[in-house]
Amino acid sequence: MTRVATSTARLPDWSSLSERGRVAALEQCRRRLADLGRKLHAVEHIYHAEAPGQGPLSGLPYVAKDMFATGRSLPSWGCATPQAPALPRASVIDRLDQAGACLIGTATMTELAYEASGIGRRGALNPWRFDMIPGGSSTGSAILVAAGCCFAALGSDTAGSVRIPAHCCGVSALKPGNGKIPLDGAMPLSPSLDTAGIFARSAADLALLWPVVSGETQVSSDGPLRAVMLQDALDASDGEIAAVVRGAANVLAASGIAIEERSGFPEDADRQTLVVLQAEATREHRLRIEDTNIDPTLRKRLRKGLSVSDSELASALAAREELRGQFVLSYLGEADVAILPVMPIRTPRIAEVDPASADFNPRVLYALSRFTRFANYFGLPALAAPAGFDSRGMPVGLQMIGRPGSETLLLQIAVRLQERTDWHGRVPMEVLPDIAAET
Template structure:
């Protein structure tokens, strides 16, 4: 009598690690199953630019042999990780999802990839993104669609990475976050999207968009899995934060984000239900204030656009037609932005960093809706004309504070995200709080 094979598609990092070490399945089994799901869902999902098929199997065979021989590199050994195609992987082309430049064959790994390889992780393909992570999908690469409803977007710019995790292809993926590009697609796809503090994770080998705002980010099935990946890539000790006591947990609601008029009714229902669960658990919840979302969004764009224009100056001059129209317009706008607006925005950035830090003298974390609506049909482009998608996302990029989106509800089959932001340097504590809230909300869900 033969036992039914274990379906590894939606297992956590911890469950994969246990299965490898118990002999229930191997990294080769997991990667073959992942490739089966990828073949089933692509191209309709459109999450991958390069699935790196043969290389994945070679890596999986090596990881399987090592574990069988007693070589154990840690919790990510044999775990497949998808990589946003703006991050260099040696021996693989980086396309940036554009036609403005030729794909670049990377000769060395980005530092984050090197650290993943050292930990035994399997690099499982390059994922689709908005062009240069700048705001729109290039028509030659197309939009990544949402695993919950293929007629809707997975979000951007790290949509391919988010969709790959949410669809059960991989348990973990890397993205980048300059104005919410990890947290927004995580919210749309119903997974965890973690943006650590500014400069916490290495950006060597990651193509820049706006150096004053760019962050490497992690997309995972849960904040617990994100914490494992953060410890490896950030060269941190495993999260040993003390257990969360709800009576001692002090949470701040960002009132002008939580109650913003852009919040749609379905998201409002999920937020109200979430608040009820937290209050019932006995947490201390207060309202806190930040500058108006519109002013913060303007300041973020006043920094992002001229910095991005400078990076793309030569390519814009030599091959303007290679860009998608929306990307081209966004980058050109950076050349005409008055210098005083950039200087004012950088001044605001420093001032708001101090203001946000002061909030954490009386709160452990602050809460806001990740985005004010569930996944739309197409990804909203970055815009100076009232971009509702980023009303709650900008404060974490401007200040460099760590921030994570977790799923807080499901409205008509589509996920709703809750954003949790912590103090500078509080990554481990923030992840512990997120894990506690995640588990609390899961227990309370019908």
């Protein structure tokens, strides 16, 4: 198999910049957002310059998925027209503002955050290859971080909507446990599964962001760390995906983390997740089922949730605590984290997941969130980090799922991985000429 070369050029992360470098980086991101961000169809709104505030994130340029109330524009929720009333600004935006971060715009998303491929009305482009999906539904957030248009981004994750685009675009992302980042001022999709999440160029930058967005103090673990590889997930994955993830796990093992393989996959939890997602999404957006301004495929998906009764939804929610306990006991055991791919397949071509295409394959679309959904049902934190590249030069993401409250530990392990590798922060191939032309 011929292997396509990948870019070796790198983007700096915020953690590595001097104070002077950060001032220049903010202005550079503003220019890139207006030019490259629009070229990639990843920008919904651009905000005029405001002086950076003082705080631990002073001057850090970030964007928010266009489902958060920013107080500066009405969120579109990925639709053709604004869908939300003028809500008070989301408190997570306030937290970032108080820490000195600069909100420079909002990022495109798929309609109602209910599409994992990233295909949407804006036609957002994967900065690695334009014929490949960028992942969704936090599509623009991942694209803009990957393309160097910002250093961080807010997204949401209901069934993988932060981790999937992180995999497809080659960036780092954290989906915390349920409720760890406030969701006021954000569009709901499935309240029992919804979480806010964060993207960055590196895990070190995620670690800077985490105390600010969560309000929690980071506590490092100095003891020995243990991880389990979910063998059934690797066996069910494309051979290239499994090989890349195993390679990243070997790096962690060489760093001193004890890793063992364990069979099984929480299939029952995955089925219950789909019940909850379909039922709650329909109940939240029932009025849009007959709205002809909404994509027909999405309206069909919403209509499907009408077949889930209230009792079926209640039963799926009632089973959550027992199934989560089984996962922690049977899969994690004494380990700190579970390791598996973000996706079982390589990033697919757009045509494979576009219902309007002759090459559409519904199994491919279903597979995108196959390994991410259950973490939302359990409310467990999960982190996606670049783990290498496939033979087409596309990034591949490793996923780590931790125990309740283990966000800081996940970040610590991801930083350890990135201290020993150079898979993160690469300049994507499609935007390499644009970025090279700046120097």
